[in-house]
Each structure stands twice: as C-alpha cells, then as structure tokens.
Amino acid sequence: RLREAGQINKSLSTLGNVIKALVSVGNGRPRHVPYRDSKLTFFLRDSLGGNTKTFLVATVNPSRKAFGETLSTLKFAQRAKMIKNKVAKNEDCVGNVRELQAEIRRLRGLLENATSGIPSAVSSSD
Numbered sequence: 001r002l003r004e005a006g007q008i009n010k011s012l013s014t015l016g017n018v019i020k021a022l023v024s025v026g027n028g029r030p031r032h033v034p035y036r037d038s039k040l041t042f043f044l045r046d047s048l049g050g051n052t053k054t055f056l057v058a059t060v061n062p063s064r065k066a067f068g069e070t071l072s073t074l075k076f077a078q079r080a081k082m083i084k085n086k087v088a089k090n091e092d093c094v095g096n097v098r099e100l101q102a103e104i105r106r107l108r109g110l111l112e113n114a115t116s117g118i119p120s121a122v123s124s125s126d
Contacts, residue, residue, distance in 0.1 A: 014037045016079070018033055018049075019076075056080050058074060060074065
C-alpha cells in the first residue's frame, strides 16, 4: 500500500508540474511539458494540452479536519483554470472522402486488370 501511495503522489506531483508548464506555455513562455513523467499525465496529455475543452471538478470538504486538503485542492483547481489552450474546430472533410473513394475504386479496377491474367491457385509439387 505504501508503494501504491507513493506512485499516486508521484503522478499527482507530475500532474501539477504539467499544469504549471502548460500555464507558462499559455502565457507565451516556451517550456517543455513533462507528459511522459507519469502514466497519468501521459494518458491525459490530449485532454490537458491538446485540441480539447477540459472540465475539472474539484471536490472539497467543509469539515475543519479537511481544511488543508480542501485548500490544496482549490489551489490546484486555480492553477488548472489558468491553462489556455487554443481550441480549433476540426475541419469537415466530406469533399475529400468522395475523392478518396473514387481513388479506391480506380485502384481496385487497376488491381483487377493486373491480376486477371494470373491463375488464382498456384500449386508447387516436388
């Protein structure tokens, strides 16, 4: 359990570093974003810094016992809120699909013409 807790803390720490780097990049400062430092950030790289809109839900506890954890969560959410991605609408490629389908039909016709003179079953007998 201790090893697992250490891995979770490492992943969350790396997530914090990635968010800090993305905020710097969003503010115009070129910086390396360490997505590969943990599995969590590697899986979330498209959601965090890609062409997406990402929502973060920060769950807090009103109890006095959880004040430190709640404050840490709110600071984390504030940093994540400062990430600025440039989201661009994906292009509609309906016209390209028709061209590609026509190219496939043309290539299939060429393949049929080329293989029409070749016997369908070739057997070797020794």
